[in-house]
Amino acid sequence: SQTIHQWPATLVQPVGSPLSLECTVEGTSNPNLYWYRQAAGRGLQLLFYSVGIGQISSEVPQNLSASRPQDRQFILSSKKLLLSDSGFYLCAWNLDRTAGNTIYFGEGSWLTVV
């Protein structure tokens, strides 16, 4: 069966520091990979998605970037964090985006920028 791992689970970072969140999927190949941010009381906001190695689509212009160095690895980064980057970040995957198949989430990473 497929599993998704996301880390770190919690982190507190000072303003202006870099960020790296990692996500890996096991048990499948060629997954579509997603980064979402969830703010309290709001729906999930899609940040980035990737349909293959090195292929990144950005949905929201911001202080963040994403990379996919390997088929099942997805990384969310920032060079200099802002206070507004605080939030709950979720990695997700599915197999066939064009068919509207459902999406599966990791456990999430809580980021507090201080």
Add this chain to the structure above:
Amino acid sequence: QKEVEQDPGPLSVPEGAIVSLNCTYSNSAFQYFMWYRQYSRKGPELLMYTYSSGNKEDGRFTAQVDKSSKYISLFIRDSQPSDSATYLCAMSFYGQNFVFGPGTRLSVLP
């Protein structure tokens, strides 16, 4: 008008009650409908997935889709304290990203 609307709650019910959670949406092109359960500080977990209109049942959970009214529901029978969580509806259509509701917080009181 928001693309997906969902009552944020909180909704408190006694143990054993039937719970009804609902979402309305504006885009008639949506074809795939999902419900997720999210415990505090955890990632969303897929509960139910339906395609187009109709009902789907899985144990104590029933999902309903009424495309003519642009309305979806999740019913929980014999609710348990372990059902206390935030429930997110989500939808998509062919080739497009998923759209999520803000979630309804549910508390089932023992």
